[in-house]
Amino acid sequence: MAMKKAKIRLDALLFYILGALYFLVPLLATFLFSLRGKKDEIGFQAYLNVFADPNFLKSFTFSLEMAVLTVVLGLGLLVPTVLWVHLRAPKWKVALDLFSLLPFVVPPVILAFGYIKLYGPAPFAWSSSPLLLAAGYVVLCFPFVYRSLDGGLKAIDLKRLWEAGASLGAGPVRTLFTIVLPNLRSALLSAVFLTFATVLGELTLAVLLAWPAFGPYMALVGRDLAYEPAALAVLSFGLTWAFLGLIHLFSRGDHGVSRTR
Amino acid sequence: MKIPPWVGVAPFLAFAFLFLILPSGVLLVGAFFGGDGHFTLQNLIDLGRPRILSAYTVTVQLSALTAFLGVVLGFLLAWSVTMGGLPATLKGFLSTFSGVASNFGGVPLAFAFIATLGRVGLLTAVLNTFGIDIYDQGFSLYTFLGLTLAYLYFQLPLMVLIITPSLEGMKREWREASVSLGGGRWTYWTRVALPVLTPPLLAAFLLLFGNAFGAYATAYALTGGVINLVPILIGAQIRGDVLHNPGLGYALALGMVAIMAASIVVYSWAQKRASQWGL
Numbered sequence: 001m002a003m004k005k006a007k008i009r010l011d012a013l014l015f016y017i018l019g020a021l022y023f024l025v026p027l028l029a030t031f032l033f034s035l036r037g038k039k040d041e042i043g044f045q046a047y048l049n050v051f052a053d054p055n056f057l058k059s060f061t062f063s064l065e066m067a068v069l070t071v072v073l074g075l076g077l078l079v080p081t082v083l084w085v086h087l088r089a090p091k092w093k094v095a096l097d098l099f100s101l102l103p104f105v106v107p108p109v110i111l112a113f114g115y116i117k118l119y120g121p122a123p124f125a126w127s128s129s130p131l132l133l134a135a136g137y138v139v140l141c142f143p144f145v146y147r148s149l150d151g152g153l154k155a156i157d158l159k160r161l162w163e164a165g166a167s168l169g170a171g172p173v174r175t176l177f178t179i180v181l182p183n184l185r186s187a188l189l190s191a192v193f194l195t196f197a198t199v200l201g202e203l204t205l206a207v208l209l210a211w212p213a214f215g216p217y218m219a220l221v222g223r224d225l226a227y228e229p230a231a232l233a234v235l236s237f238g239l240t241w242a243f244l245g246l247i248h249l250f251s252r253g254d255h256g257v258s259r260t261r
Numbered sequence: 262m263k264i265p266p267w268v269g270v271a272p273f274l275a276f277a278f279l280f281l282i283l284p285s286g287v288l289l290v291g292a293f294f295g296g297d298g299h300f301t302l303q304n305l306i307d308l309g310r311p312r313i314l315s316a317y318t319v320t321v322q323l324s325a326l327t328a329f330l331g332v333v334l335g336f337l338l339a340w341s342v343t344m345g346g347l348p349a350t351l352k353g354f355l356s357t358f359s360g361v362a363s364n365f366g367g368v369p370l371a372f373a374f375i376a377t378l379g380r381v382g383l384l385t386a387v388l389n390t391f392g393i394d395i396y397d398q399g400f401s402l403y404t405f406l407g408l409t410l411a412y413l414y415f416q417l418p419l420m421v422l423i424i425t426p427s428l429e430g431m432k433r434e435w436r437e438a439s440v441s442l443g444g445g446r447w448t449y450w451t452r453v454a455l456p457v458l459t460p461p462l463l464a465a466f467l468l469l470f471g472n473a474f475g476a477y478a479t480a481y482a483l484t485g486g487v488i489n490l491v492p493i494l495i496g497a498q499i500r501g502d503v504l505h506n507p508g509l510g511y512a513l514a515l516g517m518v519a520i521m522a523a524s525i526v527v528y529s530w531a532q533k534r535a536s537q538w539g540l
Contacts, residue, residue, distance in 0.1 A: 007346055008347060008348075009341075012342075012344075012346060013341070013347065015345070016338065016345075016351060016355075019334070019338045019355075023362060023418075025377065026373045026374060026377040026378075026414070027373065029377035029383035030372065030376040032383055033377075033382070033383050077276055081273040084269030085270065088266055089266035089270055092266065092267070092270045095270070095274075099277055099281075101529070102277075102281055104471055105471075105521045105525050106281060106285045106521070107474075107476075107477070107521065108475070109495050109496055109499075110285060111285070113288055113499050113510070114283075114285050114288050115280075135279075139281050198364075201369060202367070203481065203482070204478055204481075207496075208496060208499050215368055215478065218368040218369065218372070219368050219478075222368065222371070229372040230372055230373075232369060233373045233376065236368075236369040237365055240361055240365050244357075244360050244361045248357065248360075
């Protein structure tokens with residue numbers, strides 16, 4: 001819509017303020033609550049307790065490793081596929097679009113259920129393999145990784161870049177790494193950060209497949225303690241903010257929307 | 262020699278088949294078999310049991326209510342920054358915050374609400390000093406109302422993200438045409454804007470509905486798995502066959518997938534209608 005200089009409407013301002021209150025009060029309350037770790041004193045005791053817990057670092061490292069594995073598997077699978085579809089198999093785009101809606105139809109709790117039933121018993125017995133969890137994460141992250149890559153590819157003329165590379169004598173591998181991927185940098189980075197933001201705090205798959213990940217760890221802390229969970233909530237909000245801030249920084253304008261829960 | 266187009270898609274299709282289609286398929290097929298391995302519709306009939314029926318009812322109510330409130334309130338918020346003449350900074354802040362908040366779900370969100378509105382939460386305490394004891398008034402965070410408040414924290418921002426582009430796509434000419442034909446503000450909204458916005462609003466509602474329907478982590482962390490929601494019940498069934506009938510567990514999953522599939526089909530249809538107007 002063309003920008004028009006309208007004067008500020010009071011009802012609009014009112015809605016905005018009410019919305020801001022709803023969003024900011026819990027954040028402020030959680031932060032203040034987290035400062036009460038020590039009786040009759042305001043301070044960062046709850047945070048110190050969190051950091052001092054060896055399980056914090058252990059579970060966080062585990063989730064970090066899963067996030068890296070998910071990024072490697074997810075991009076390793078999707079980048080070639082999406083490039084191929086754009087270059088050589090445009091008819092298959094419909095199938096990819098359809099698949100990007102499917103994880104929505106099959107929520108994590110159903111996915112976990114299916115994995116346990118199908119891959120738990122022999123002959124597979126994959127329940128003890130972190131690769132099964134990573135595969136689940138690839139499925140969860142698929143919609144926004146795909147949308148991000150697809151959006152990035154729409155913005156560049158892939159066919160022409162590819163032909164230009166070929167006509168200058170570069171082979172497909174060289175064209176891919178020196179021309180195409182650098183042009184997709186912001187799309188790739190936003191896919192990576194969204195994957196990290198999703199995997200690091202993910203609960204459902206991790207808890208149902210019985211992995212000592214960060215999400216289940218947080219849930220456990222929440223069951224036993226009062227102030228430490230608030231500290232964890234503040235930390236994880238900060239982390240999400242940092243990841244999304246990084247996307248914003250790298251993508252300047254084009255941004256994707258992800259869904260988690 | 263040219264490689265046929267499907268070859269490049271094959272690894273992806275194989276992955277999707279193994280880790281998305283087949284695992285869900287196993288549950289859907291399993292729903293039609295009894296403990297003795299014979300085909301039966303009994304599992305589907307058993308979905309009518311009081312506990313399961315109530316899980317579906319509560320989940321549908323929770324999802325529909327938070328989706329409806331999310332759509333209405335998120336729309337007002339998005340409207341306030343796109344058409345309400347608020348400064349561009351406020352709009353930028355809202356869209357950035359929405360990006361973060363719509364990704365801020367699950368366990369930490371539950372913690373934030375416990376720290377705010379739990380029994381010893383900060384807002385609860387502040388209200389107490391004003392002589393208002395919300396827990397005496399019958400409020401509890403660990404109930405339907407509490408879950409609604411918490412779910413809105415990710416539903417509202419999602420709505421803002423979805424609907425802002427549509428509001429920005431509303432053409433100025435439409436309003437001018439309405440005004441030049443003698444229409445006032447009311448006429449514009451009821452005869453032009455809302456009819457045009459109906460498909461995107463419907464699409465948004467369905468997306469939010471499914472978003473809440475599939476949510477597990479927030480409810481799990483907030484209520485410790487006590488509240489009787491479909492995802493929570495499925496989670497309990499996975500952990501220890503609480504229904505004492507695997508087939509019934511599959512049927513529960515089948516019901517959930519059916520509801521999610523129905524909402525995504527209508528969503529896609531609404532999206533197509535919305536794109537007619539470039540929204």
